[in-house]
Amino acid sequence: MIFRAFLDKFSFFFWLIFLVINIPIYIFGSIYIQEILKKSEQEKITLMMTTLAPAIAFNISFDQEDQLSEILNGILKYEDIRKINLDSLHHKKSLSKQTDPTLELFKYEHSIIDPFEKIEIAKITFYYSNTNLKSITQQIFITIFFIFIFALIVFLIIFYSIRTDLNALKAIANAMKEYSITKKMQPIILECKSEEINTIANVTNQMIASISDYLLQLKSFNNELQEQIEDEILKQQQQERLMIHQSRQAAMGEMLESIAHQWRQPLNIIGLATANIETEYKLGVLNEKKFDERMEIVSLNLQHMSNTIDDFRNFLNPERKLERFNPHKSIGEILNILDAQFNNSNIHYELIEESNVTFYGVENELKQVIFILLSNAKDAIMLQIQKQKISQGLITIVTKEKSGEGVIEVCDNGGGVEESILNTIFDPYVTTKSNANGTGIGLYIAKNIIESRMKGNLCVKNNKEGSCFAIKISLENLDKKENEVL
Amino acid sequence: MTQRVFFFLLTLFSLLGAKEYDTIVMNIEAKLFPKIAILEENIAHNPSPYLNIIIVYKEPDYDAARNFKQKIESTYPDKIGKKKVIVSLTKFESLQIANMDALLVLSHELNELEMIALWANKNKIVTFTYEPAFLEYGFIASIYIGKTTKPYLNSQTIKKYNFVFDSYLLQLSKFKE
Numbered sequence: 001m002i003f004r005a006f007l008d009k010f011s012f013f014f015w016l017i018f019l020v021i022n023i024p025i026y027i028f029g030s031i032y033i034q035e036i037l038k039k040s041e042q043e044k045i046t047l048m049m050t051t052l053a054p055a056i057a058f059n060i061s062f063d064q065e066d067q068l069s070e071i072l073n074g075i076l077k078y079e080d081i082r083k084i085n086l087d088s089l090h091h092k093k094s095l096s097k098q099t100d101p102t103l104e105l106f107k108y109e110h111s112i113i114d115p116f117e118k119i120e121i122a123k124i125t126f127y128y129s130n131t132n133l134k135s136i137t138q139q140i141f142i143t144i145f146f147i148f149i150f151a152l153i154v155f156l157i158i159f160y161s162i163r164t165d166l167n168a169l170k171a172i173a174n175a176m177k178e179y180s181i182t183k184k185m186q187p188i189i190l191e192c193k194s195e196e197i198n199t200i201a202n203v204t205n206q207m208i209a210s211i212s213d214y215l216l217q218l219k220s221f222n223n224e225l226q227e228q229i230e231d232e233i234l235k236q237q238q239q240e241r242l243m244i245h246q247s248r249q250a251a252m253g254e255m256l257e258s259i260a261h262q263w264r265q266p267l268n269i270i271g272l273a274t275a276n277i278e279t280e281y282k283l284g285v286l287n288e289k290k291f292d293e294r295m296e297i298v299s300l301n302l303q304h305m306s307n308t309i310d311d312f313r314n315f316l317n318p319e320r321k322l323e324r325f326n327p328h329k330s331i332g333e334i335l336n337i338l339d340a341q342f343n344n345s346n347i348h349y350e351l352i353e354e355s356n357v358t359f360y361g362v363e364n365e366l367k368q369v370i371f372i373l374l375s376n377a378k379d380a381i382m383l384q385i386q387k388q389k390i391s392q393g394l395i396t397i398v399t400k401e402k403s404g405e406g407v408i409e410v411c412d413n414g415g416g417v418e419e420s421i422l423n424t425i426f427d428p429y430v431t432t433k434s435n436a437n438g439t440g441i442g443l444y445i446a447k448n449i450i451e452s453r454m455k456g457n458l459c460v461k462n463n464k465e466g467s468c469f470a471i472k473i474s475l476e477n478l479d480k481k482e483n484e485v486l
Numbered sequence: 487m488t489q490r491v492f493f494f495l496l497t498l499f500s501l502l503g504a505k506e507y508d509t510i511v512m513n514i515e516a517k518l519f520p521k522i523a524i525l526e527e528n529i530a531h532n533p534s535p536y537l538n539i540i541i542v543y544k545e546p547d548y549d550a551a552r553n554f555k556q557k558i559e560s561t562y563p564d565k566i567g568k569k570k571v572i573v574s575l576t577k578f579e580s581l582q583i584a585n586m587d588a589l590l591v592l593s594h595e596l597n598e599l600e601m602i603a604l605w606a607n608k609n610k611i612v613t614f615t616y617e618p619a620f621l622e623y624g625f626i627a628s629i630y631i632g633k634t635t636k637p638y639l640n641s642q643t644i645k646k647y648n649f650v651f652d653s654y655l656l657q658l659s660k661f662k663e
Contacts, residue, residue: 054654117566
C-alpha cells in the first residue's frame, strides 16, 4: 500500500509540487544563500566595527587600557571572529581564540580615527571564519529536509485517511467512463463512509436509471413517430395517386374533346362520301370506279381516325414501361392529338428539333407533361384571344441539348404567368384559370413527374409575349439510369 | 636633623597654604582635561577657533599652575580637534568671565572652591579640579586614580547645570554620585 501510495496518480502531483518547490530552493540555497550570508556576515562585521570604532578610539585616546581590552574581548566572543590585532602607537594588542588550523579565515581591516585630531591612530584587523554561516546553511538544509519528511508524513496520513474515498471516486469515475447509452449498466455500489461520495453514487445511479427510462420512452416515441410518418407517406402517396388519377381524368376529358375535333373532319368526309354513294346509287349513276373512289376516301379517313385512336390509346396506356425514347417524336404525337383543337382555336405551333436527344423513362409520363404544358398554353392563348390582346396564338416547342442536358422548351404568347404566383405555380391547387376550367394540379403533377420520376427539372419564366416552360433532364449516365429501378 | 627639616618644611607649607602636586597626575590631567572640555557640547559647538582654559590659582599654587600651563601647551602645541588651546593663568581675585571655556582651579580654600564652582556652573564653564575629592564642591571633572586612571565626572552637577558631554566620554568615565 505504501508503495502504491508513492506511485498513485494523486501522489504524482504531490511529488511534482514537492520537486517544483524544493529543487529551486536547493539550487538557490546552494548558489545564492552562501553568497548572501557571506555578504551579510561581512556587513555585520562592518556594522559592528562602525559602531565600536568610536568607543575604541576614545579608549585609545583616553588611554583606557582595561576598557579597550574589554571591548576587544567582547568582540572576540562573537563566534566567527577568531583573531583581533590592534596596532597603534601606544597600544599593540593581539587577541585570539582556539581555531581549527584548516578553517579558512577572512581578513577585515578597519582604521581607528582619533575623535579629536581626526587622524588614524590605530588599525584593527579581524580574522573571521564562516563557521556560523556554514552552520546557518546547514540548518536551512536540515530544516528543508525535515519539512520534506513532514510533508511526506502528512501526505501519507492524508492518503491513508482518504484512500477509501479516493477509491470510491475512482470506481464512480470508471463506471461513468464505461457508461454507454447502448449498454446496460449495473448500479454503482460503494463501501464508503463518506456521505458526500455516497450521495454522488446514489445520484449517479438515479441519473443512469432515469436515462434508461428516458431511452425506453424515446424508443417508444420514435416507433410511434415512425408509424405516423409511414402513415403520412402512405396518405401522401394515395393523395398523389388520386391527383394523378384526377389529372389523367382531366386529360382524358380534354382528349375526348380532341378526339371529337379530330374525328369531326374525317366523319364529315366519310358522311359526304357515303351520302354521295347512296344518292348516286339511287340515281343509278354509281359505277364501280366511283364506288371504289368513295370507298378509298372512306377507308383513308377511317385509317386516319384509327391512327388517332391509337395515339390516344398509347397515351392513355397505364403500362409504365421504362425505355429509351425520342422526346421529339413523343411531342409530335401529342401535337397530332391536339392539332385539331389548335387549328380550331387559331393557334399555330412549331416543333423545332435543334438537337437529336434521347431520354430514358416512361414515355407516356413525358407525354402527359407535354400535354399539360400544351393544354395550359392553349387555354392561356385562348384567354388572350378572347380579351383581344392577340389575334392568333403561337406555341413554340424546341428540343435541344445544352450542357449535358436534354432540354424541352415550351413557349407561348399567352401573356405569361402573373409574377405574384410565379414562385408557387407548381404548388398543388394553384391555378390561373377560372374555377370551371382548372383544377390546379396539372403543373404540380408535371413537376412531380419530371423531378421525381425522370430526375430532371421543370421551371418557368416569363418572356415578352408569354410564358416559357423548360424541362431539363440530364443526359449523363443514361446507361446507369437504365439500370436504376424507378 | 632630617626630621627637624621635614617638620619645618611641613609647617612652612601648611602655613603658606601650599599643596604638593604629583607630576604624573599633573601629566595625566594636562592631557585629559582639554579633551574632556572639548567633548562638552557648548564648547564643541562654539564657533570660536580657540579653547580657552584658565588656570585659577592662589599664590602658593602659582608654580603648579605654571607647570600645568606648560604641560598642557606642550601636550597640545597646535590644536585639539579644530580648536587651538590657549591656557592662561589667573589669580583667584582677578577672575573674569571673558573668553573662558574651561577652568582649572588650583586652590585649597574650601569656601572659595564651592563659590567658584557655583559661579562657573552658572556661567556654563567646565570646571576641573586637581583633587578628585573636590568634586563634591560642585566641580565637574577631575581624574580618578584607581586600578586604572579614568576621567572622573560629577554626575549631579552635570545633570543640575545641564552640561552635555559626548556619550563615548560618559561611557569610559567614572562618576561621582
